[in-house]
Amino acid sequence: MKTLKEMLAEARQVVPEEGPQQVQRRLAAGEPVVVIDVRDPDEYRDGHLEAATNISRGFLEFRVGTAVTDPSTPIVLYCQTGLRSVLAAKALKELGYATVINLQGGYQKWVQSGLPVVREVPMTADQIQRYSRHFLLPQVGDRGQKKLLRSKVLLIGAGGLGSPIALYLAAAGVGTLGLMDGDVVDLTNLQRQVLHTTADIGKPKVESGARMLKALNPDVNVIPLPMRITADNVMDVIRDYDLIVDGSDNFETRYLVNDACFLAGKTNVHGSIFQFEGMATVFAPNAGPCYRCLYPTPPPPGLVPS
Amino acid sequence: MQATEVVKLLLGIGEPLVGRLLTYDALGMRFREVKLRRDPTCPLCGTSPTIKDLSIHMNGGGACEIATERHREGVAATVGAAPKPGG
Known part of the structure; x- marks a missing residue:
C-alpha cells in the first residue's frame, strides 16, 4: 500500500505546478485556461479566484466535461493548499486532459501573494427572479450575473447616448454606474434623452438620471458626478472603473477621454451620433486603434453644427 | 449597441x-x-508616441491638433466615415 506522501510525490511527477504570479499572468493575458476550484462549496463561497468554477474533488471526474469541452484546453486546478488539487490533477491527466496545472500553494498562497479574490455573495430571492432571463443564457448565467453586479462602469454624458446606455446597464444589473454630466435638463433634451422626465427640467442631469436608474433597479449603486470632465479630474475619476463609456457630445471631450483611457489602460466604448447617423466602436488600449488613429484631427469648427 | x-x-x-x-x-x-487598423504614426498609441500625459489638454486649446505630418488623414478618411459631433 502507498502512503499519502508517496501518492503526492507520484502526482507531482506528472503534474506541473505554477505559482500564483504565473497563473495570474496567464489570466491577465486572456489565455484560454479553465480554472477549477476543487474545494467544497462552503470554502469556495468564502472566497475564490474570480475566474474559477467550483467542482468539488468528489465530483470532479463526473462534472469536468461541463467546464472543459476541449481536452486540449489547459486547466488550472487549486484547493486550499495545493495537496487535494495535485491528486485531482493527476486524475484529470489520466482521463486524457492534455495540460493540467496545479496552483502551487493553493488558494492560501494566492491570497498571501496579495492577488485578488472574490467572495460569493448569495443573491436574494428578488435578484434571482429579476435576472432569471440572464441565467437562461449560458454565456451569462449565475456567474456572469455576479460579475456584472461587481462591475463598475463610468458613463461620460447623460444625454442622447448616455441615457439609453445607462438604462440598459442598470436593468442588466451592472453593480456600479458612475454618471458624469455637468448639464441640467432642458425641455429640448426630452425628445431623445430618455433618462429624464418633464418634472426634471432645470435639475442636474445626474440627479434625475440617478433617480431614474435607482427606480429601475435598486441593486445598482449610482454615483452622480455633476461636473464636466477635464484634464484635471479625468485620471482620478476613471481610476475606479472597469470600463468607460464615452457618450459625450463634443470633440474636445472625446480626445481627452481617448487619451486618458489609453494612458490609464482602460477600455473605452465609444459612440457618436449626428441627425440620422450614428457610429460605435471599442477602443481597447494596445489591442486595437484609438480615436486619434481614426480621426487625427477634428473637423474644422464651421463644418459641423453643434 | x-x-x-x-x-x-x-x-x-x-x-x-x-x-x-x-x-x-x-x-x-x-x-x-x-x-x-492601428496607425503606427499615431501620436498617442503609435510606435513613437509624442503624447505621454495630458498636458496638451491643460490650459485649453490645441489638444486635438496634434497630428504629425504623416498622421493627418486617419483611417476614417480612407473609409469615408465622417466624425459625428453629437452625443
Missing part, C-alpha cells in the same frame, strides 16, 4: 467591436462595418 458591447466586455464573451467601426444610417436603415 454600446450597452451590449459593455456587457460583452465585462463578461468577456463574444467578439467586441475592437478594431471595427459600426456605422448606422437610420434613414436608409443600413449598418456598415469598417475594419480599423
Whole structure:
C-alpha cells in the first residue's frame, strides 16, 4: 500500500505546478485556461479566484466535461493548499486532459501573494427572479450575473447616448454606474434623452438620471458626478472603473477621454451620433486603434453644427 | 449597441467591436462595418508616441491638433466615415 506522501510525490511527477504570479499572468493575458476550484462549496463561497468554477474533488471526474469541452484546453486546478488539487490533477491527466496545472500553494498562497479574490455573495430571492432571463443564457448565467453586479462602469454624458446606455446597464444589473454630466435638463433634451422626465427640467442631469436608474433597479449603486470632465479630474475619476463609456457630445471631450483611457489602460466604448447617423466602436488600449488613429484631427469648427 | 458591447466586455464573451467601426444610417436603415487598423504614426498609441500625459489638454486649446505630418488623414478618411459631433 502507498502512503499519502508517496501518492503526492507520484502526482507531482506528472503534474506541473505554477505559482500564483504565473497563473495570474496567464489570466491577465486572456489565455484560454479553465480554472477549477476543487474545494467544497462552503470554502469556495468564502472566497475564490474570480475566474474559477467550483467542482468539488468528489465530483470532479463526473462534472469536468461541463467546464472543459476541449481536452486540449489547459486547466488550472487549486484547493486550499495545493495537496487535494495535485491528486485531482493527476486524475484529470489520466482521463486524457492534455495540460493540467496545479496552483502551487493553493488558494492560501494566492491570497498571501496579495492577488485578488472574490467572495460569493448569495443573491436574494428578488435578484434571482429579476435576472432569471440572464441565467437562461449560458454565456451569462449565475456567474456572469455576479460579475456584472461587481462591475463598475463610468458613463461620460447623460444625454442622447448616455441615457439609453445607462438604462440598459442598470436593468442588466451592472453593480456600479458612475454618471458624469455637468448639464441640467432642458425641455429640448426630452425628445431623445430618455433618462429624464418633464418634472426634471432645470435639475442636474445626474440627479434625475440617478433617480431614474435607482427606480429601475435598486441593486445598482449610482454615483452622480455633476461636473464636466477635464484634464484635471479625468485620471482620478476613471481610476475606479472597469470600463468607460464615452457618450459625450463634443470633440474636445472625446480626445481627452481617448487619451486618458489609453494612458490609464482602460477600455473605452465609444459612440457618436449626428441627425440620422450614428457610429460605435471599442477602443481597447494596445489591442486595437484609438480615436486619434481614426480621426487625427477634428473637423474644422464651421463644418459641423453643434 | 454600446450597452451590449459593455456587457460583452465585462463578461468577456463574444467578439467586441475592437478594431471595427459600426456605422448606422437610420434613414436608409443600413449598418456598415469598417475594419480599423492601428496607425503606427499615431501620436498617442503609435510606435513613437509624442503624447505621454495630458498636458496638451491643460490650459485649453490645441489638444486635438496634434497630428504629425504623416498622421493627418486617419483611417476614417480612407473609409469615408465622417466624425459625428453629437452625443
